Amino acid sequence: MEYYQLKQVLLSLPANAQESIVGSIFVPEFLKALGYDITETVPQFATGSGADTVDYAVRKNIDNDVFINTKSSPYLLLELKGRDINLSENSTQYKSTVSQLKRYLLASNSKSAQWGIITNSNHIQLFRKHGKVVHPSSRCLEITPDNLYEIVEIIKSKIDTPQRALTVAIYNNKGGVGKTTTTVNLAATLAFLGKRVLILDFDPNQQDLTNSLDIKLLNEDALYSWLDSKPSPSFPSGVMFRFSYLMKGGNTVTFDVIPSDKKLTELGQDKLRQVFRVTKLKQVIDPFKSAYDYILIDSPPNWMFFSQSALCASDVVLIPTKHNNIFSLQNAAIVIKQFIPEIQDLRKDGGPVALPIFFNGESITQAARVTADQALDEIIQQAIKNKTNSFDLTPYFYSLHSKAKPNRYIFNLPSYAHIAGAAFTRIPSVYKNITAYNYYLALAKEYFLQ
Numbered sequence: 001m002e003y004y005q006l007k008q009v010l011l012s013l014p015a016n017a018q019e020s021i022v023g024s025i026f027v028p029e030f031l032k033a034l035g036y037d038i039t040e041t042v043p044q045f046a047t048g049s050g051a052d053t054v055d056y057a058v059r060k061n062i063d064n065d066v067f068i069n070t071k072s073s074p075y076l077l078l079e080l081k082g083r084d085i086n087l088s089e090n091s092t093q094y095k096s097t098v099s100q101l102k103r104y105l106l107a108s109n110s111k112s113a114q115w116g117i118i119t120n121s122n123h124i125q126l127f128r129k130h131g132k133v134v135h136p137s138s139r140c141l142e143i144t145p146d147n148l149y150e151i152v153e154i155i156k157s158k159i160d161t162p163q164r165a166l167t168v169a170i171y172n173n174k175g176g177v178g179k180t181t182t183t184v185n186l187a188a189t190l191a192f193l194g195k196r197v198l199i200l201d202f203d204p205n206q207q208d209l210t211n212s213l214d215i216k217l218l219n220e221d222a223l224y225s226w227l228d229s230k231p232s233p234s235f236p237s238g239v240m241f242r243f244s245y246l247m248k249g250g251n252t253v254t255f256d257v258i259p260s261d262k263k264l265t266e267l268g269q270d271k272l273r274q275v276f277r278v279t280k281l282k283q284v285i286d287p288f289k290s291a292y293d294y295i296l297i298d299s300p301p302n303w304m305f306f307s308q309s310a311l312c313a314s315d316v317v318l319i320p321t322k323h324n325n326i327f328s329l330q331n332a333a334i335v336i337k338q339f340i341p342e343i344q345d346l347r348k349d350g351g352p353v354a355l356p357i358f359f360n361g362e363s364i365t366q367a368a369r370v371t372a373d374q375a376l377d378e379i380i381q382q383a384i385k386n387k388t389n390s391f392d393l394t395p396y397f398y399s400l401h402s403k404a405k406p407n408r409y410i411f412n413l414p415s416y417a418h419i420a421g422a423a424f425t426r427i428p429s430v431y432k433n434i435t436a437y438n439y440y441l442a443l444a445k446e447y448f449l450q
């Protein structure tokens with residue numbers, strides 16, 4: 001019934017309807033279709049960042065807490081444009097609207113907001129917020145009278161049953177940049193902060209993550225069998241191991257680990273693809289997304305079945321690089337402009353997206369940083385100039401999300417001997433050494449924690 005009205009409203013909108021028309025005619029009916037009534041909608045919601053107001057904030061009323069009165073704890077923000085604004089993906093106006101929405105979602109009065117929508121009634125895109133991360137939860141879709149119901153259903157089912165976990169692939173196809181070390185120490189840090197964390201060793205040829213935690217496999221085909229099984233919300237025996245560490249104060253910190261096993265390495269690329277497809281890892285992980293806050297996937301330094309599967313299963317990709325290794329920077333660019341779009345084409349839901357790169361494990365002098373910036377500039381210029389596939393890498397190289405940070409800010413995780421040495425003791429460095437902990441805490445805060 002409500003959908004029928006929404007369709008009529010859409011058909012009645014003039015082709016050039018301005019924002020005020022779209023706002024007064026389309027938005028109330030659209031929010032109603034999503035399940036929100038007028039008392040659950042606050043127009044011009046003050047986000048708390050200066051004079052910034054988002055066009056609409058919505059949240060279900062809870063007993064006497066009527067959102068339009070209390071205006072507290074919004075759940076979904078909607079940034080509206082008129083039809084005169086082009087919101088098709090990659091238009092300049094689309095990009096600036098997305099950054100506007102991100103800014104609103106991360107502002108102080110929007111802490112509770114988990115979803116954001118941009119729309120002008122011609123196009124619409126849903127974004128999800130997890131901690132500090134805002135990532136697309138759908139593609140930017142073109143709305144037509146025919147697909148309108150379907151779009152409402154997709155958005156409604158996502159926002160009504162939100163997933164708990166953020167899934168992160170740690171990846172660079174350049175080897176030795178710190179993927180495994182980052183996975184282990186970031187997981188250990190998030191677990192120490194009380195988050196439920198699962199990590200997966202999806203580099204069966206090296207199994208560095210499995211070895212660095214001294215996990216003794218029960219058999220050599222558990223991961224294989226899990227991948228081969230029907231998706232289910234409980235692990236078959238032998239797939240998941242709980243890593244526990246007794247801290248000095250007497251508290252035990254735990255996180256879950258899926259180690260790698262040999263059987264997967266015996267199949268070869270063609271056979272792997274025949275048996276599983278790169279979407280299979282995502283399918284078996286999905287049922288666990290309600291049990292964890294973070295799922296981190298360590299991947300191998302190449303672009304083959306395992307790393308493709310890891311990216312396919314993830315919301316975002318965290319890319320370690322080395323400022324003094326041009327190949328690690330060039331490879332990061334390839335991951336961002338080529339590999340990730342490949343997986344986006346396959347998934348068709350807007351994911352995964354790259355987080356801005358970081359420098360790992362090398363000390364940086366001022367002169368070395370200037371050299372790195374020159375190399376990055378050159379890579380950025382080349383990617384922009386590419387005639388068939390022009391791509392702006394700037395937001396993926398330089399974090400722009402904070403005004404407090406300098407223009408070309410790139411997070412740096414320092415080189416520290418204890419971090420390298422911890423692999424020998426089979427305990428994450430962050431549990432043994434406060435400096436190492438502080439380094440990874442800074443990483444967790446930079447990217448993930450709100």
Ligand SMILES: Nc1ncnc2c1ncn2[C@@H]1O[C@H](COP(=O)(O)OP(=O)(O)OP(=O)(O)O)[C@@H](O)[C@H]1O
Nearest residue numbers: 175176177178179180181301361414415416419420
């Ligand atoms: N911040 C750091 N400080 C000191 N050493 C580090 C740091 N980060 C990583 N290392 C060391 O660098 C080496 C490579 O790290 P790691 O194995 O994590 O890289 P990787 O990207 O997973 O490698 P591969 O591509 O082979 O999987 C290891 O010896 C590790 O201990």
Ligand SMILES: [Mg+2]
Nearest residue numbers: 179180203208
């Ligand atoms: Mg590794």
